[in-house]
Amino acid sequence: MRDAYTGLNRLYLSMHTPAEVAGEDINDPVMGDWLAKNLPSGARILDAGCGLGFDALALHRGLPARPSGKSWTVYGSDFSPDMLADAARVGAAHGVPASRYRQASFAGLAELPDWRQSMDAVTVNYAIYTQPEPSTDYDTYLRESIEGLAAVMRPGGALLLNFRDWTALRAEQLGGADHVVENTHDGVRFHCKYSWSFGPRRGHMATLLMREADGPVRRSDVWFAERSPADIARTLRAARLVPHCIKRHGVGAASFFTLVALKDPT
Ligand SMILES: C[S@@+](CC[C@H](N)C(=O)[O-])C[C@H]1O[C@@H](n2cnc3c(N)ncnc32)[C@H](O)[C@@H]1O
Incomplete structure (x- = not known):
């Protein structure tokens, strides 16, 4: 699987606020609301596609920006070794054991026997709508990832x-x-500019130009698949995940849908 995130770690700070880096809150407000309200204390939660690990840290800290008095046991996974190494380092600085971070694709989670049917909640934050390669059959990739x-x-x-x-x-x-x-x-400005090209058959590309202060520009091309909430819900149902609620958040180019689905209890 192509890793569009190799070596981007520090420049990826352009995407995170200082409060996120400090693990004050998860960077999806709908997920934060839902988890603080519905996930019981003591639950096990996996952040899949955890990137630099700031959301896993916020979950480990019980989402301090939304005080609920709850504490959860947090796990992280990512297929990018570079991203995962940083996530484990961020977690270790706050007492999360390295063994709770695993290098795995979403589909590859099925091959981790000790995690099988063990998580009370799984978050996938800003990660499932990209495609590994422009030639990927996204619907097959999405189905295998959800499974x-x-x-x-x-x-x-x-x-x-x-x-x-x-x-x-x-x-x-x-x-x-x-x-x-x-x-x-820490007084250093991090910058990321997206340039979008919309392709046929709902496959799109964004060129990301990232830089730190006046440093060199690093370019990364990322491919995306356009799917509607109804398309995603259909794929979830096929894996016996029942859509429970969906809410839109953000503005303009940073508008997202967040969907919560519950696994069939039988
Ligand atoms: C845009 S970043 C988001 C990181 C983090 N969730 C956040 O909200 O800051 C996407 C992350 O998902 C990971 N990722 C993308 N596709 C993945 C897949 N199929 N399996 C596992 N990780 C994946 C990437 O390596 C990257 O670290």
């Missing part, structure tokens, strides 16, 4: 995942707007 995620969930467990609101993104791009994300960490 892998379902394999580590206990019956009755919750899957929380988000995907882009393509209508909002297209509307913004047709207006000619750049999609820029910037954040400052």
